[in-house]
Amino acid sequence: MADDDNPDHFGEDDFQELLRNLLGGAGGAGIDPAQLEGLSRMGIDPAMLQQIMGQMRAAFRQSAGAPDGIDWSAAKTQALHLSNRDGLAIATGERAEFDQAFALATLWLSEATTISDLAAAPVAITRGQWVEQTLPVWQELAEPVADSIAGALTSVLDEQTPEEMRQLVAGAGAFMRRIGGSMFAAQLGGVIGRLSLEVVSGGDVGIPVMPDGVAAILPQNFADFGRDLDVTDDQLALYLATRELAHARLFRHARWLRLHVISQVTDFARGIHVDTSALEDLASRFDPSRPEELRSLLESGALLPQRTPAQEAALTRLENLLATIEGWVDVVTADATARLPEAPKIAEAVRRRRAVGGPAEQAMASLVGLELRPRRLREASAMWRAVTEAVGPAERDALWDYPDLMPGPGDIDDPEGLILRLRARAAGEAPPRDAMDDALDALLAEATAEGGSAAGDDPAADGDEGPGSGGSSDEGPDDPRPV
Structure with missing residues (x-):
């Protein structure tokens, strides 16, 4: 409440009480005129504050009991x-x-x-x-x-x-x-x-x-x-x-x-x-x-x-x-x-x-922040036209049967490569190699080389299994190597 020694003082307690009155639905009808006068001295338009609080009350009512999310x-x-x-x-x-x-x-x-x-x-x-x-x-x-x-x-x-x-x-x-x-x-x-x-x-x-x-x-x-x-x-x-x-x-x-x-x-x-x-x-x-x-x-x-x-x-x-x-x-x-x-x-x-x-x-x-523009529509249409003319509607439409069959950006750039794959699949042949196949082969070759190098560094891989092992270098009577 206001300080008795200073009637013009509008303190924090007064402001909190005013907020409770406004949010409680009084709409200004039950608010002490002295409180509104205090707001004016603080440079706040009482009418504007009442309008804002009315909107806040409506928001509270709409979100009461709702999860902490967005009300659509x-x-x-x-x-x-x-x-x-x-x-x-x-x-x-x-x-x-x-x-x-x-x-x-x-x-x-x-x-x-x-x-x-x-x-x-x-x-x-x-x-x-x-x-x-x-x-x-x-x-x-x-x-x-x-x-x-x-x-x-x-x-x-x-x-x-x-x-x-x-x-x-x-x-x-x-x-x-x-x-x-x-x-x-x-x-x-x-x-x-x-x-x-x-x-x-x-x-x-x-x-x-x-x-x-x-x-x-x-x-x-x-x-x-x-x-x-x-x-x-x-x-x-x-x-x-x-x-x-x-x-x-x-x-x-x-x-x-x-x-x-x-x-x-x-x-x-x-x-x-x-x-x-x-x-x-x-x-x-x-x-x-x-x-x-x-x-x-x-x-x-x-x-x-x-x-x-x-x-x-x-x-x-x-x-x-x-x-x-x-x-x-x-x-x-x-x-x-x-x-x-x-x-x-x-x-x-x-x-x-x-x-x-x-x-x-x-x-x-x-x-x-999103533009839903198919910027390569003409190129994609040209790809589908070429596929239709080359293999027919049935083979074309089968590309939508599974996600991994759907044409990608590379197929838009190179429809002929897609057509070759479709023709090979229809004939039961292995599809022609492409850049992806070459890249996979390179990775496999690199992994194989690394595995071979690691095996070459292992003494056991060379048959040198150390003393007392079956792989001893001492020549026995059954050793086939020439003396």
């Missing part, structure tokens, strides 16, 4: 708010048109690939449905970055807290971590919500964000994609339906592929460490009445430092993997839609779109 509900709320702003329903006529496109695309794909059809029927979905179905994957991809930002924010705020306030805020680390994580989650939700306004199909972003075996198209974004292409809606719908089915079929057939892609993305994300100097600079001048500064810092990517060599290598591997996947999808889609006069024009528009990305994809790259 803010991401879902923000994403759905943006995705549903232009309405929820899909017209019955639109749904029927896409059902027909999917039915014909299924027949065409059966002629272009030996990979089997989906168990579930493809569907037309709303933007909000796309958000709800893909959010778990986005959360998994972003969680390492969210953890890093939340931990860094906790550390920086702890360092910035004056010594005399340390005891007052002791034990608030876990709470501040949830606050930082929730702030990031809200930003991620905004990016996902804006992305839902751009994507045309479930596989549009290249990674398997839809549930396993599900193919979908978003009619609400279909018109925007085809607006400047000068192609008919029925041809565009057929092409996009075929491409979406090919993408979903591949991931359903090669069930290991989904985990392979996701693990490579999360391996990259786990290597991200937040630039604490940028946070420290912000904390030193942070104005709670202007949260947009922190939001801008998150969106700009300024908190994510330059990539390490290990991250660059991980990103290169991921880009090669995405190019290998989408190159196969490109070739199979082209073969299946050969009857469409405008298919080449649509295919080029899809490739350009994947190479550049929309605003929401660029925002995702800034927020998470």
Whole structure:
């Protein structure tokens, strides 16, 4: 309470009592006016503090009894708010048109690939449905970055807290971590919500964000994609339906592929460490009445430092993997839609779109530090085309049966080497030697030489087993050597 000898004094006990009142839900109604007057003398805006404390009370209520982690509900709320702003329903006529496109695309794909059809029927979905179905994957991809930002924010705020306030805020680390994580989650939700306004199909972003075996198209974004292409809606719908089915079929057939892609993305994300100097600079001048500064810092990517060599290598591997996947999808889609006069024009528009990305994809790259660009898509498509023409669709598609059969970056560079291996395997012959075989032989030869050298240094290896042994050098009567 206030010092009786100094009525104008507003001490630590007063401040603690005020915090208890604010956090207890009084909202200012039951707070002593003298306390608010004391805050004013300290240079603190009472109204602003009450607003902040109201937000903190809400955060406490949301996280009460929850584990010490990140509350992703803010991401879902923000994403759905943006995705549903232009309405929820899909017209019955639109749904029927896409059902027909999917039915014909299924027949065409059966002629272009030996990979089997989906168990579930493809569907037309709303933007909000796309958000709800893909959010778990986005959360998994972003969680390492969210953890890093939340931990860094906790550390920086702890360092910035004056010594005399340390005891007052002791034990608030876990709470501040949830606050930082929730702030990031809200930003991620905004990016996902804006992305839902751009994507045309479930596989549009290249990674398997839809549930396993599900193919979908978003009619609400279909018109925007085809607006400047000068192609008919029925041809565009057929092409996009075929491409979406090919993408979903591949991931359903090669069930290991989904985990392979996701693990490579999360391996990259786990290597991200937040630039604490940028946070420290912000904390030193942070104005709670202007949260947009922190939001801008998150969106700009300024908190994510330059990539390490290990991250660059991980990103290169991921880009090669995405190019290998989408190159196969490109070739199979082209073969299946050969009857469409405008298919080449649509295919080029899809490739350009994947190479550049929309605003929401660029925002995702800034927020998470990852660009999901298949930079070698054309080279990978050329490889799959050469393989198809050389050995046929069945041998080509068999490369997705097991992880060790899938083409690698070297095969994109040298399709002829891959074709020679496939032909040798089909003929039951040993595959032609490559640089990997030569390297393995060199290692084995080196190991053999080292083993032989070690044996040569062992007296027992030369038959010299010492006195009293059966290998004595004394010539006996049965010694075959000449005297």
